[in-house]
Each structure stands twice: as C-alpha cells, then as structure tokens.
Amino acid sequence: MGDQVKYVLDESRIPTHWYNIVADLPSPPPPVLHPGTMQPVGPDDLAPLFPMSLILQEVATEREVEIPSPVREVYRQWRPSPLYRARQLEKALQTPARIYYKYEGVSPSGSHKPNTAVAQAFYNREAGIRKIATETGAGQWGSSLAFAGALFGIEVQVFMVRVSYNQKPYRRALMETYGAKCIPSPSMETNFGRALLAKSPDNNGSLGIAISEAVEVAATRDDTNYALGSVLNHVLLHQTIVGQEAIAQLEMAGDYPDIVVGCTGGGSNFAGIAFPFIGNQLRGGPRVHVVAVEPAACPSLTRGRYAYDFGDTARLTPLAKMHTLGSSFMPPGFHAGGLRYHGMAPLVSHVKELGLIDARAYHQVACFEAGVLFARHEGILPAPEANHAVKGAIDEAMRCREEGVSRTILFNLCGHGHFDMQAYMDYFGGRLVDQDYDESELAMALAGLPSVTEPV
C-alpha cells in the first residue's frame, strides 16, 4: 500500500468515455413524462431547451459515451483530479480505516461542476447556440457554466436565488469575472418572476423558482438554450469521470473501497463518484456499501416520496419520478446552498429503489465540526456541501474503530469552501444552528404532488 498520500494520474489517463449506469441496471429508470399529455417525452419535446446531442445522452442506453476531444482538452487543465489518502485525519481519529478522498476543488471554479459545464457548453456551441440561461443557488454551478461559456464563446445568463445573490457577492463577482450576467431571482426578466414579485416584492427566491425563470427564458427565446447543473441523466453521466479516475487511482494504491460516500443535493457529484463502483458491482465486481449523505433540513432521499414531480416551482419542466419533498417545498435556510433542492436525480432515486445505495441525513453543525477537523488535519477547507460527505466518511471511520475493523473508505470532496467563509465565521461565532424543516409544510408540499403515478 506504500506511504503515498497523493495519487496523480497522467493526463493521458483522463477517461475517454463517460460511464452510463443505465446499461448495467437490472431495470431501466421510469420514463420522464410530458406534463400536458402524461406520456413519455420525446426528443422533440426537449429541443427548445437542449441541443440534440444532450437530449440523446439523456435517453442513452449504451454503457459508454465517448467524450469529445475538445471537452477532454479542457478537462486537461485540472484533470485527472488528485486522489488523497487522508493519513493525518486517520491518525487524528485513531481509526484502523483507510480513508481516501477524491478532490474536485482543483477545478477553476473550485468544484466538480465544470465536469458537466464544459461538456454542456461544448455541445451547445456545436449546435450553434451562443446564449444559455441557467440558475444557481450557492453559485458553484453558475460560476462553472460562466467559466465554460467564456471558453466556448457563449453568453451565460445566470438566475441566482436572491438570498444568495445578496449574501454571496463574491460568487457573483466570480461569475462576472468570467463574463457572465448574473440576475437576482425572482426577477423582472420573466413572466413568472414578475408575477411572484407582484405578490411579494421581497421574495427571497428558491432554486425551483430560479429554474422556472431560466427555463422560461430558454423556452421563449429562439437563440437561447437552457442548462441544468445536476439532476438530469446527462449531467450525472458527465460526472462519472470522477469515479472512473478514482478506480484507476485506487488501483495505483493497491486498494479498493468497501464504502463510498458522497453528499447529495441534486445528486450529480454523488453519482459521479458512486456509479462507476456500483457498475463494477453490477457486472460481478466487489460489493461496495454506497452512502448518500444529505442535509437533514432538506432530506429528499430519506424523507421524500418516490413519485412523479416537477423539477421547478412554476411547473414548466417535464415530470420525473424521483424522491421528492414536493416542488413547492421550501427548505429552511442553511449553509450548504448547493443541497437545497426538493428533488433527487431520477437515476439516483432509481438506484436507491433498487437497493444499491443507502441514504443518511445530517444537520449542519455536526457537518461543519467534521469539516473543521478535516481542514486542521488535511489542510483543505471543504465547501459546506462537501462537509456532509466528510461527516459521513468520519462516521464510517469511527465505526471501524469501534468494531476494530479496517475498511477502505472513499469519499468525494466535491469542492473547496473559499467562497463560503461567512458560513465558517458563523460556525465559529456560534451563530450556526440546526434548523428542521416544517413538518406541516412538508405534508402540504407532498399533498400537492401531481397525481400521475405512471405514463398514460
């Protein structure tokens, strides 16, 4: 096993293909439905929003999808990302476990999001599109698409949840540095935004609302497409380079995980690290215990219903079967803004239903505690979202210690926390509290779910 701490692959080892787990699953995921007809959507239904190449990836069934060389070219700037053995943390925990983490914070925007942003910008540009509208919560997706847009000559318009827009001016400045236009949502730019502001001028916004605005812009303007940073199959597909690289790097270490941990908001960084390992298992490889860690204040996988629901608040999107808290659910404010989404990626939800993964929910204070412990021993300051994965991995390592068993734990450190220092200041200042969602609000949101249970 050697005493290495960092496993670096040569850039020639950047995966040549994305891995599509659908090819290995015992059953396909339920189809996405057109909200008007309740019938499976066809490629043409999605054409106003996405280039055809991405639509075809959304329904792809082949195991491997080739990564276009201009996309790999851009990946080379920061990929393969490093895999670390957390030796200092192991020592501090006095655990017999071997803890590894894949670090996606080395990308230009500091998270895993550019893995798909670059691909999406490329396919849009290839289709002749020069403008993309999108949404962002904490700002990681928005800044990643802004970066990718700058590289491929695409104007990017980002609807940023208003509360984040006001609280996180620095993420906004990063988007603007990359040349994107950032608009607080709800905004006066869309019918939906105007209607919301007419009712409540101080509406703080939500990810669901911001998605509605960006979709409205893309659907009503011929020259503008839409892009989503998580949830959709093609987004998860693009992230699978993370897990593929991790497999190769663990091979260098002569190791293989017993446990794989990722945090889940929409599900893309989790799927990125976990799906290639689950695929190995499905094809007869070693079993892995895969743990999805979500915020207790927005617990779609552990408390949501597996049902057809909309992806946005205005109910403009197709219906997808997923673990959902209801598209009208408003989670309390907490610091992992990237995990504040009512639904879980349909593919992650399906894999959960198939019993291939476990889910677990943590409150934020315990996650920050884990993140600070990690930073003091490993030097890297995790994003609040990633702190959930850190906490999950530490808990597994402590279980190894209690049981006196050495297991190999791999987690995805999906981004750094340089733009989240206010959250750390709040944590140190004792101003961070654990908030529960409102049970009656959840019940109401779930009661409002569309009644469709399968395609008509």
Added chain:
Amino acid sequence: MGDQVKYVLDESRIPTHWYNIVADLPSPPPPVLHPGTMQPVGPDDLAPLFPMSLILQEVATEREVEIPSPVREVYRQWRPSPLYRARQLEKALQTPARIYYKYEGVSPSGSHKPNTAVAQAFYNREAGIRKIATETGAGQWGSSLAFAGALFGIEVQVFMVRVSYNQKPYRRALMETYGAKCIPSPSMETNFGRALLAKSPDNNGSLGIAISEAVEVAATRDDTNYALGSVLNHVLLHQTIVGQEAIAQLEMAGDYPDIVVGCTGGGSNFAGIAFPFIGNQLRGGPRVHVVAVEPAACPSLTRGRYAYDFGDTARLTPLAKMHTLGSSFMPPGFHAGGLRYHGMAPLVSHVKELGLIDARAYHQVACFEAGVLFARHEGILPAPEANHAVKGAIDEAMRCREEGVSRTILFNLCGHGHFDMQAYMDYFGGRLVDQDYDESELAMALAGLPSVTEPV
C-alpha cells in the same frame, strides 16, 4: 513541443534539495548588521527569534540544502505544482510567444507561502518550539503558517495589519479554521503596539508595525519564536522548489524560457521561480531575461535606494542591505496587500545590483485588466499580487507579436484570488483607482535611513 497544456511531475520528482544561489554568485551578498554594534550579526544574535537550523540556512554558502523528509512528506499534498501552457491566452493575444505559468495556487492556503511555512514549522518543532508569532498583510502568509502550525502542533499567533483584519474577515476566518489566533495590529499585546495606539487609537497598521509586534513577542517570550514569510535568505531558499520543478516541467515540454517573470513584494515567490534559472545561467547555461514586476505604488526595486535599512517600523530587526523606500514609508492603500512592503529581499536586491535581473513597476488597474483577461481565457482567477506577473508576461508576449518573434515566457502564478473578490468587485465597479505614493513622504523616509553604509 506537443499540444499539452499541463505538465505534471510525479511526486517522486519533488526536489530533494533547496537551491542556494549564493553558491553561484560572483560575489556574496553584504552581511546583515547588528543595529547596536553595526557589526555582522552572528548566529547567537538571532537565536531568540529562530531555530539554529534556520539561522544556519540564512548564512549557508553550499549550493544545495537537503529538504528534510517530513517536509517533503507534507509538500506531497500539492507538489509538484502544475506547470501550464497558456494556449488560450496565447490565442487571445495573437502572439507567437509560448507562455507558460507555474501555478502555486494549488496549495492548501492558495499561494506559494506554504513552501516555506511548512519548512519553518518543521524546524521550529524539531527545536522544541510550540509557539510562533508572525505578522500578515493580506493574509496569505498568516494562513499558510496557520496551516503548517496545525500540522506540526505549533500554536500560531498572527499580527494582522488592522486595515486588512477589518477588510478581509474571510482570510482571518481561514486562519482560525486552521486553529491560529489572529490579532489586529497595532494591538495592546506589545509595548510597541500600546505606544502606537496611545498616540493614535485608530492606527490602521502596516506590515512594518506588525513585524515589530511579532518580533517583540518572540524576543521577550522564551517559549515563542518568530517567523517571516518573505525577505530572508532562508525563506527565498525554501521557495526555490518552484523554479526547480519548472525546469523539469519545461524539459518535459522540450522548452526553456527566454524570459522569466515574477511579482515582487518581499521577493520570495519571485526568487523561487527565478533563482534556479539564474543559477543555470551563472553555471554556463542559457541566458534568461528575468523580470521582477512590482506595484508602482510601492516600488522598492525601481525607486528605492540600495542601502542598509531595518525590516520593521520599530527598528527591532537587524540591518540588511536592500532596495528600500525607508522603513517609515507608508505606501498608499492598494489591493495587492502582499506587495506593500518597504524593502526588497537582500538577495534579490544583490542579484539586481549584479545586473542579473530587471525590474518594472505597474499600477493596479492595468494589472487587474490583465488578470481578468487571463481568468476569461485560462479559467484561473489570479490573486491581485499575481496579476502583476500576469501583466508583465502579457506585455512581453505583446512585444513578441510586435517584433514578430517567438519567445518562451514563463511566469509564476503565485496564488489564486478567491479571497480577494472584493478587489475584483471594486475593479468591475470602477472603484479601483491608481494611486501614487507621496513623493515628499518617500523623500522623508529615505532621509531617515540609517547612516551606516558598511560593517564597522
């Protein structure tokens, strides 16, 4: 030359030795003087502040100093740092030049500073020291020593220039995350600080004052040592791994620089990238044109006097011969806080006097313009300090275009700008202006230089 953009060395290629340019210089640098006796300081004079191993490095004359294996062990977390070919920027500039940059922003604290912080923490710990006092301006040094202190079990107390302490709470939070104690300077913790506050309670502080406070603490407390993040020979020595790695990476690229560019405040990142190339030249290797870029508002190399001066405001430090604006010089406020120091590293100054490097000064708005251009094409957001090197490299590349000559340009991208977004917001908001220093204040500061010109 291939079409690679990133050159990554295996961790086995982390240099085993630091490179000491003194061994190759045609004449040694002038000795450092004791401020009482005006005679060269001996190791014992410095013993209250530094461990003996660092004092010996300060006066070392051998070409190579072995890097202790626990230090290399920590380096492995982010070293070798990547070397990039700036192909997108080259295209945007339509230059025939080949532009490479060494990226030190991949370190845990986001700059080159941990290269020496880790070494200094190690040697102090080895000498049984458990507390270190230091100063920080923009916060890059303070957070780097905080990180290194956490790894080696050393309490770190950081005197942070008060104006930065107030303007940069996030850098402070990063230090606190690593477990360091951060104190706004001038403070009530030292005699010097109390005296200054008695005179002017709203004193904004300066790097010179913060150094005085940290030195006072270290000199008066038996259990506490002092650490400096730039200027001193041993600090520059530790940074030479940057240039050594760059030489190996350019070899992978089949290339060698005609021009090497670095930004200079105290001089350590500049020396780190430049000295190994200058050393090659001195030993009969290819000539390189080495350019030090400094802020026009604090231009020690281009406008300072080469004279004996103190390193701090309270005149507690030994006297070093360097390019200085006078230890009482107060530069105007500008955003590259890491470059706001009155003096230049004695070794860099000496190398300048020997005609081995050129110096150039830029105002900040032009540097931010260069930094934004760089970010839009290369994806990485540079620190305001690093923007000076970006600007210097771009100017050289444009000269290549004008002259129709292809040259190889290497510059040190010494840190990322994630903690400097306020500066970028000010730039985009048109609130960033170029400020000149006060000529009469400079004249006064120079008039106040100590009268000693050589050892007695």
